[in-house]
Amino acid sequence: MEATKSLTAPKRRFVNPACSICEDEGTVMVTVEMPGVRKEDLEIKIEGNELVILGKRPESAPEGTYLLRERRIGDFRKTFTLDESIDHEGVDGKLADGVLALTLKVKAAALPRKIAIR
């Protein structure tokens, strides 16, 4: 019932930003491309096991007629479901040139352990 309601309700248009995810030695690196988003317009939060990235874009388009329009309009939004192995505390973010680089830590318990053979 809830699902049908949300489908018909007028939704705000969000743009799904391009992202890359990779893992390297206990850290997960997430790169999200959000051109036009300033640091103060970026909101990153963890709700339960969901990581929500919201990037607002300022309405900077000048008054005039569009001769060419390829860029998507709207704010960026991306949601990731975090795995149990991800440490919710050690999230670090860096925004430069419209690219957000997030670093997430994998819990030590989830890392492969080397077992010495006696």
Added chain:
Amino acid sequence: MYTNRWEPSTALDFFDSLDVFRDEMERWVEGVRSPEVRGIFDRTLTPAVDVIETRDAFVVNVDVPGVSKKDLNVTLTGTVLSIQGEKKEEEKDDKGRKFFRKETWAGGFRRTLDLPETADPEKVSADLKDGVLTVTVQKREEVKPRLIAVNVN
């Protein structure tokens, strides 16, 4: 949703029919595909560009996330604006990395835009901010709207 009655094409040629079918499919998915993507499943390989004509200038906005100033080259020859750049991958070795998803791309790109004749090649400025390149080309003085006071007696 846009619906219309299916009208059988008069084209008898097989390839013409394929074109008609593809157009039909693209119109169907138009709502979900972004305009910078050609075809249905292709990915973006050039940055998206907006060209806006204002009262006295042409404003070109280009999405170039992750491209630094030194890797961008903007030239204006007459009214032809050329934006060339290179998007670099992070300078780290990829050996131990395991990619789960890769939607971002790296590499060179070039966009060439032909601006209207009214653009003044002498008055151009470019600005890179938060991954958006803005090129402003002023219009020629003679075509700018002017306010002329007319005395009515």
